[in-house]
Amino acid sequence: MTEHSMSIAPTARVQEYTDRFRRFLDEDVPPLEEELAKHNVGTAGQPKLDSEGRMHPIVWEARREVQRRAGALNLYAPHISAELGGGGFNRVEMHHVEEFVYRHSGLGLGLAALAWTEGPNPASEHMSEAMRERYLTPLIKGQITAAFANTEPNVGTDVLGMETWAKQDGSDWIINGRKAWITNSHFADVYQVVAVTEPGAGTRSLTMFLVDADTPGLECGPDLPTMMDDGLTGELEFRDVRVPAENIVREVGDGFALAMSWINWRRLCRGGMCSGWGQWLITRAISRSQERKSGGRPIGDLQSIQHLIARMALEFYQARSTSLVAQAELDQWGAFEIPLHKEAPRLISLLKIINDEAFYRLADSAIQVHGANGLLRGSPEEKLFRVARNLRIPAGTSEVQLNAIARGLLREAAVS
Numbered sequence: 001m002t003e004h005s006m007s008i009a010p011t012a013r014v015q016e017y018t019d020r021f022r023r024f025l026d027e028d029v030p031p032l033e034e035e036l037a038k039h040n041v042g043t044a045g046q047p048k049l050d051s052e053g054r055m056h057p058i059v060w061e062a063r064r065e066v067q068r069r070a071g072a073l074n075l076y077a078p079h080i081s082a083e084l085g086g087g088g089f090n091r092v093e094m095h096h097v098e099e100f101v102y103r104h105s106g107l108g109l110g111l112a113a114l115a116w117t118e119g120p121n122p123a124s125e126h127m128s129e130a131m132r133e134r135y136l137t138p139l140i141k142g143q144i145t146a147a148f149a150n151t152e153p154n155v156g157t158d159v160l161g162m163e164t165w166a167k168q169d170g171s172d173w174i175i176n177g178r179k180a181w182i183t184n185s186h187f188a189d190v191y192q193v194v195a196v197t198e199p200g201a202g203t204r205s206l207t208m209f210l211v212d213a214d215t216p217g218l219e220c221g222p223d224l225p226t227m228m229d230d231g232l233t234g235e236l237e238f239r240d241v242r243v244p245a246e247n248i249v250r251e252v253g254d255g256f257a258l259a260m261s262w263i264n265w266r267r268l269c270r271g272g273m274c275s276g277w278g279q280w281l282i283t284r285a286i287s288r289s290q291e292r293k294s295g296g297r298p299i300g301d302l303q304s305i306q307h308l309i310a311r312m313a314l315e316f317y318q319a320r321s322t323s324l325v326a327q328a329e330l331d332q333w334g335a336f337e338i339p340l341h342k343e344a345p346r347l348i349s350l351l352k353i354i355n356d357e358a359f360y361r362l363a364d365s366a367i368q369v370h371g372a373n374g375l376l377r378g379s380p381e382e383k384l385f386r387v388a389r390n391l392r393i394p395a396g397t398s399e400v401q402l403n404a405i406a407r408g409l410l411r412e413a414a415v416s
């Protein structure tokens, strides 16, 4: 294992950014939230669905409005390189930003103001200059949205076993296949599609293509309803979808590395997300323990409730510490470099599994403190418990993270 001098403190520019973000959340978002409430279509955190099971279009449009406004104020993409139009923040800075946004927004509409999977991502930074102008800049400004199309009905973890393939035809490529469990599949303007271009070439067998949503032959399939109940995850079908070679990201054969940079980004985002939501749930549990009475006394006087809250604090602290230390170490190497530093996968996986599992236990305790109210459908505790359970599967299951940690340690032991 390596040692570096690392700083995990928030920088002055994080402070400046979160001050601006706070003003945006406090001043710009509430009127949009009030407007949304008039339509009786649910909330951003608990949207109603349309007849096809998708997020209600009015909720989606409210989120889009927040994204466009945040983009115009340069709040939406702090994680993207400054020379490409983003904020240029490193991973430690992003932990602090994400923690702030999730803590301050809870499950509110304001959460949409920070790019999530529909926004620009490390893989999109590798677009050619022409593609950047067409896709990356509008993504950074919140003017369009994207989706990452990697997983398939028959292939999840086993990415290199994917079946969607692309064949060269003159200066174009033709894509055929199906994708599944794609977040934002219903609404995206552009898809980052990973397909086989050289069968049998291992980690060089895949290529990433940018595919416009209105390309002939591309069909948005049905919603795949999950316990998240957000109407955002669905299928895509590609039937002879013709894409010009200029829509290839980086080079033919770089698709696996690009897919991993997208996936690793989502893994690292768990740190700030779990810390922010974790603190929000702890604060809510403390308030509840002071208000709710049993035998004439606040339940917070009971040791059983105190221990539940103390355990929530333990989960939060260990997960947050892991995130900050791991991301500081990754900042020394470049968290999304291609090729990636050989020790990076172990650290990224460690961060993900510790945060996902700690947050799951924390969310479970939050429900226990709230009693039946914590089980109430649509309450923050109930919703975040479902979110927490979900986290252990997307962007690589917990088992796959353990594989990466063990692989890293055993390789290190073999060379020492």
Ligand SMILES: Cc1cc2nc3c(=O)[nH]c(=O)nc-3n(C[C@H](O)[C@H](O)[C@H](O)COP(=O)(O)OP(=O)(O)OC[C@H]3O[C@@H](n4cnc5c(N)ncnc54)[C@H](O)[C@@H]3O)c2cc1C
Pocket (backbone or CB within 6 Å): 117, 147, 148, 149, 150, 151, 155, 156, 157, 158, 180, 181, 182, 183, 184, 226, 228, 233, 390, 393, 394, 395, 396, 397, 398, 399, 400, 403
């Ligand atoms: C809400 C949600 C959003 C998603 N969004 C996207 C998206 O935007 N884009 C996208 O491309 N995908 C997306 N996914 C798909 C997600 O990345 C996959 O679900 C995930 O990679 C796991 O694949 P799987 O579900 O097919 O499970 P499987 O691969 O079928 O795994 C099943 C079980 O076997 C275990 N397993 C499988 N292989 C191994 C192995 N080699 N070693 C150890 N254990 C193993 C797993 O840990 C798991 O327990 C999303 C999924 C969900 C639920």
